[in-house]
Amino acid sequence: MEAISIGLLGLGTVGTGVVTIIENHQDKLIHQIGCPVKVKKILVKDLNKARSVELDAKKLTTDPEEIINDPDIDVVIEVMGGIDETKNYIIKALKNRKHVVTANKDLMAVHGSELLTLASEHDCDLFYEASVGGGIPLLRSLSDGLASDRITKMMGIVNGTTNFILTKMNKNGSAYEDVLREAQALGYAEADPTSDVEGLDAARKMAILATLGFSMKIDLDDVKAEGITRVTEEDLQYGRQLGYTMKLIGVAEREGDKVSVSVQPTLLTDTHPLAAVHDEFNAVYVYGEAVGETMFYGPGAGSLPTATAVVSDLVAVMKNMRLGVTGKSAVAPQFKKQLKAADEIFSKYFLRLHVKDEVGVFANITSVFSEHHVSFEKILQMPLKNKDLAEIVLVTHQASQQDYEDILVKLRDLQAVQTIESSYRVEGSASA
Amino acid sequence: MEAISIGLLGLGTVGTGVVTIIENHQDKLIHQIGCPVKVKKILVKDLNKARSVELDAKKLTTDPEEIINDPDIDVVIEVMGGIDETKNYIIKALKNRKHVVTANKDLMAVHGSELLTLASEHDCDLFYEASVGGGIPLLRSLSDGLASDRITKMMGIVNGTTNFILTKMNKNGSAYEDVLREAQALGYAEADPTSDVEGLDAARKMAILATLGFSMKIDLDDVKAEGITRVTEEDLQYGRQLGYTMKLIGVAEREGDKVSVSVQPTLLTDTHPLAAVHDEFNAVYVYGEAVGETMFYGPGAGSLPTATAVVSDLVAVMKNMRLGVTGKSAVAPQFKKQLKAADEIFSKYFLRLHVKDEVGVFANITSVFSEHHVSFEKILQMPLKNKDLAEIVLVTHQASQQDYEDILVKLRDLQAVQTIESSYRVEGSASA
Incomplete structure (x- = not known):
């Protein structure tokens, strides 16, 4: 039986892992697919660099055209990263009717729908398991x-860096900046951590998940994203006191034909399984009408887990090739995007205020909530040391995002409200 | 393109769900497989019973031979339950080169290896996703x-009934018998709960998981199984006090070529993600050398989740049929079974004793542990009310099962030891 030929774009740690797995598991792969698999060509930057995997030097090239224009190559595996240049290679490969496996979340979040449509049009598969949740x-x-x-x-924790930081802050009572430095020293955070800590990385993954799960073209701009840089030790402490754990949570929800997608620091009820996902781990809950709730947990990154996911995509592509059903599995979004308006998105909220410690202030504040028909699940009030101020912590029942935002505007206008110290989404029922 | 023909053995809630899904998702199925799927014949007990799904009466039969001997039928779906009679049907179907999908854990735990070998010999697929973890x-x-x-x-929680009971006992401080009655009233436990509460159901699932994951024929007798009937409120209280949650945990471990499989009530560190798996839910951790740890969580039972799992198996079979690679995916065990001896299985243990409240007793007890080089992670001692007795609670560091059993024998012989109140495995590091 004729072998299936693979071309690799990139030979970093993930690419090396992919080559190693294909070599070491050749027999198992033949068993599953029914024919052998060969790596024909690999795009590298430097032909002479020392490699940790044994390779015929003739397989390496610095010219991408030798892969994307080679009629013998059936599947292109993209593990080089980057957006614009990489996108052009993938477009050419798809137009040349090559199937594509990529681990590139930045690319898929921004150009995923376009590339999936192109793949569909050319009866090609485009798989990207490794782009979200690493080896899961x-x-x-x-x-x-x-x-x-x-x-x-x-709903889930889809960024390992921020989960590592929040876990350490919560466990050791350390400040955000200190834990960030520790995470950078350990390699869990990059020198410029912006993409992780501002929630952008998580937003990309939620856009990918929502696009696939709802079959709607969800763009990055559709994801209301907020990071963890303003989370304080006080917030974590109050959270613990009230029975919550702080996590950066991505949520994609559908009601009827309308969806909403967000990434926000969220106070989760302690008993919620996601509250027990620690350190750099990722976990995603999926709610299906038939199956109910399932959850997937594992390493969100790492070269071996990522390479394993890439190879599992490769196996799926090769099976589809032999079935003659490529271009059907990873289809372009089928439904028109319909986003929920702010008055259609409901949540509980945690709010911490500093107010003047005067008669009638609490009544003034609660009346703002009453005007919007928002009631409270939990209330804490205590005097602040050495000031004529009191601290008020409120957890609301379900409120629309619109009502809650209107309430915040009105509270800021109240003369008695000194500062709005913090405000978070709350997830999980009080009784759970 | 020619349609693939299905025969069903059984039309209870799961069978009805399977028929409904195949009818309602015909287009999606064609997209994935490349040809239509038709339900040709269904074995029922009563031809005239009212059904919640619309069916051509000619499709129903009370004669299993009309399915397992019909040369037109490609795949047999077994959702009738039972062991001996069902096994004979499946054997005949495989010998007639029909692929089989089953949801039957009792059958697979006892005869799985034999049936998988037979399937292999006849180039047939035999899939059984729904037998462990329902829709996961x-x-x-x-x-x-x-x-x-x-x-x-x-490692995981693979029985929903016992997890429901332990969750309620832990939350409400109720006694085992009271919660069992509640579970029976809610339909979470059967009238005769023996199979669940004695750990047999969990042991079956662990035998299936270990046989697949280690590719070794693990029999039910190889699984050291213990249920939850002797778990008391006191044990749960002490657990909480020391930072543990009680769960019925199945563990299958491999070191080198040797394995061990057990089901035991286990005290899990509170921060362990499995400690947050509540009520009737199931969850299983899988540790792979490349991927690291992943975890799968979801409903362990229920007719719709189970039907969804059956259909996903059916899709896999049909893909393999069209690929010409059936009989390769679910292979018979490849390695010779090698079980660890009791001195090769290590764990921490929780032990609660009532001892005479006399000088030197504690030293006597600890010296028994020292003789076996077992040390302590946690120690609690307090007087018991109205008695000349004290209660001692010990959590050991890692000890071999052999050493621990020897210690228990010696402790029972000590004159100062009144009773060994309870003893459990402990999982999860103290620092986590």
């Missing part, structure tokens, strides 16, 4: 599930 | 992962 078989479970179920909600 | 795509993730990884450990 999340996208595959979503697509398999979609064949016989309808997904209504996805 | 666990077995598929294990087999997919096995293509490029080596699984070293599986």
Whole structure:
């Protein structure tokens, strides 16, 4: 039986892992697919660099055209990263009817729908399991599930750096800046941590998940994203006192034909399973109408887990090739995007205020909430030391985002309100 | 393109769900597989019973031979339950070169290896995703992962009934018998709960997981199984006080070529993610050499989740049929079974004793542990009310099962030891 030929774009740690797995598991791969798999060509920057994997020097090239224009190559694996240049290579590969496996979340979040449409048009597969949740078989479970179920909600921790930081802050009572430095020293955070700590990385992954799970073209701009830089030790302390754990949570929800997607620091009820996801781990809840709730947990990054996910995509592509059903599994979004308005998105909220310690202030504040028909689940009030101020912590019942934002505007206008110290989404029922 | 023909054995709630999903998702199924799927014949007990799904009466039969001997039928879906009779049907179906999908854990735990071998010999697929963890795509993730990884450990909560009971006991401080009655009233426990509460159901699932994950024929007798009937409120209280949550945990471990499999009530460190798996939910941790730790969580039972899992197996079978690679994915165990001896299995242990409140007793007890080189992580001692007795609670560091059992024998012989009140495995590091 004829072998399937692979071309790799990139030979960093993930690419090296992919080559190693394909070499070491050749027999198992033949068993699954029914034919051998060969790596024909690999795009590298430097032909002479020492490699940790044994390779025929003739397989290496610095010219991408030798891969994307080679009629013998059936599948292109993209593990080089980057957006614009990489996108052009993938477009050319798809137009040349090559299937593509990529680990590139930046690319997929920005150009995913366009590339998936192009792949569909050319009967090609485009798989990207490794782009979200590293080694967790999340996208595959979503697509398999979609064949016989309808997904209504996805909620999870999809960024390892911020989860590491929040876990350490919560455990050691340390300040954000100190933990960030520790994370950078350990390699869990980059020198410029902006993309992680501002929630952008998580927003990209939620855009990818929502696009797949809801079959709607969800752009990065559609994701209301907020990072963890303003989370303080006081907030974590109050959270603990009230029975909550702070996590950076991505939520994608569908009601009828309308969806909302967000990434926000969120106070989770302690008993919620996501509250027990620590350190750099990722976990995503998926709610399906038939299956109910399932959750997938694992390493969100790392070269071996990522390489494993890439190879599992490769196996799926090769099976589809032999079935003659490529271009069907990872289809372009089928439904028109309909986003919920702010008055259609409901949540509980945690709010911490500093107010003047005077008669009638508390009544003034609560009346603002009453005007919007928002009631409270928890209330704490205590005097602040050495000041004529009191601290008020409120946890609301369900309120629309619109009402809550209007309430914040009105509270800021109240003469008695000194500062709004912090405000977070709250997830999980009080009784759970 | 020619349609694939299905025969169903059984039309209870799961069978009805399977028929409904195949009808409602015909287009999606064609997209994935490349040809239509038709339900040709269904084995029922009563032809005239009212059904919640619309069916051509000619499709129903009370004669199993009309399915297992019909040369037109490609795949047999077994959702009738039972062991001996069902096994004979499946054997005949496989010998007639029909692929089989089953949701039957009792059957697979006892005869799985034999049936998988037979399937292999006849180039047939035999899939059983729904037999463990209901709607959680666990077995598929294990087999997919096995293509490029080596699984070293599986640990989890695989029985919903006992998890429901332990959750309620822990939350409400209720006694085992009271919660069992509540579980029976809610339908979470059967009238005869023995199989669940004695750990047998969990042991079956662990035998299935270990057989697949380690590719070794693990029999039910190889699983050291213990249920939750002797778990008391006092044990849960002490657990909480020391930072542990009680769960019925199945563990399958491999070191080198040797394995051990057990189901035991276990005190888990509170911060362990499995400690946050509540009520009737299931969750399984899988440790792979390449991917690290992943966890799968979801409903362990229920007719719709189970039907969804059956259909996902059916899709996999049909893909393999069209690929010409059936009989390769769910292979019979490849390695010779090698079980660890009791002196090769290590764990921490929790031990609660009532001892005479006399000088030197504590030293006597600890010297028994020292003789076996077992040291302590935690020690609690307090007087018991109205008695000349004291209660001692010990949590050991890692000890071999052999050493620990020897210690228990010696402690029982000590004159100062009145009773050994309870003893449990402990999982999770103290620092986590």
